[in-house]
Amino acid sequence: MEDPCRLYLVTPPVLPPGFADHLAAALDAGDVGCLQLRLKDAPRDAVQRAIEALMPIAQARDVAFLLNDDAALAAEMGCDGAHLGQQDGDHAGARRLLKGRILGITCHDNRHLAMQAGELGADYVAFGAFFPTTTKEATHRAPVELLEWWSEVFTVPSVAIGGITAANCGPLVRAGADFIAVVGAVWNHPEGPAAGVRAMNAAIAEAADGA
Ligand SMILES: Cc1ncc(COP(=O)(O)OP(=O)(O)O)c(N)n1
């Protein structure tokens, strides 16, 4: 049997006061495979403090803790890995630096980039954005068929990201995405992040049952 599709949680771009408690509640609400710390506008020392505060919360719950954009800091701070985009430095160097840790690479909507990432030894390839999103200015739009093609041909796991909600994730799960990555669907859920995790878990499970 194939591994089930799992939720991949990315932090909000700015962490609100009391975020550590919100994170603990979110992670205690259901299944989260991975947490990515993504603080695009924060200085390095603030990112370091956030890692120190949040990584133990994730790791205590067996949730892999990944850092966005900075493989060197991820290795230095003992993170479980890093997520790098196409503009985030030397992927081959990052692969060496993160030996034994997780390296994920953004591949947008591009098959060639995904095959390159796979050859380089990425632990997952990320495709997106699948839907409009207000979290990031996303210039690429990935089609669902990309996930189908990838999962039929390759064994490296895929992550789908961009505007994904409980209401629209079904086709991505059925197309073979290994992880569904979200920001807004959890952190902006009207009933709070724990409810957001529960809603995403339920939608993923329902889609997987029908796959
Ligand atoms: C899981 C996941 N997928 C894609 C991205 C986007 O990475 P990148 O293209 O480097 O853009 P930024 O996130 O750095 O703005 C991601 N962070 N996570």
Ligand SMILES: Cc1ncsc1CCOP(=O)(O)O
């Ligand atoms: C980081 C990132 N990369 C592509 S879209 C995106 C933002 C995802 O956020 P949301 O789930 O709120 O659309």
Ligand SMILES: [Mg+2]
């Ligand atoms: Mg990046």
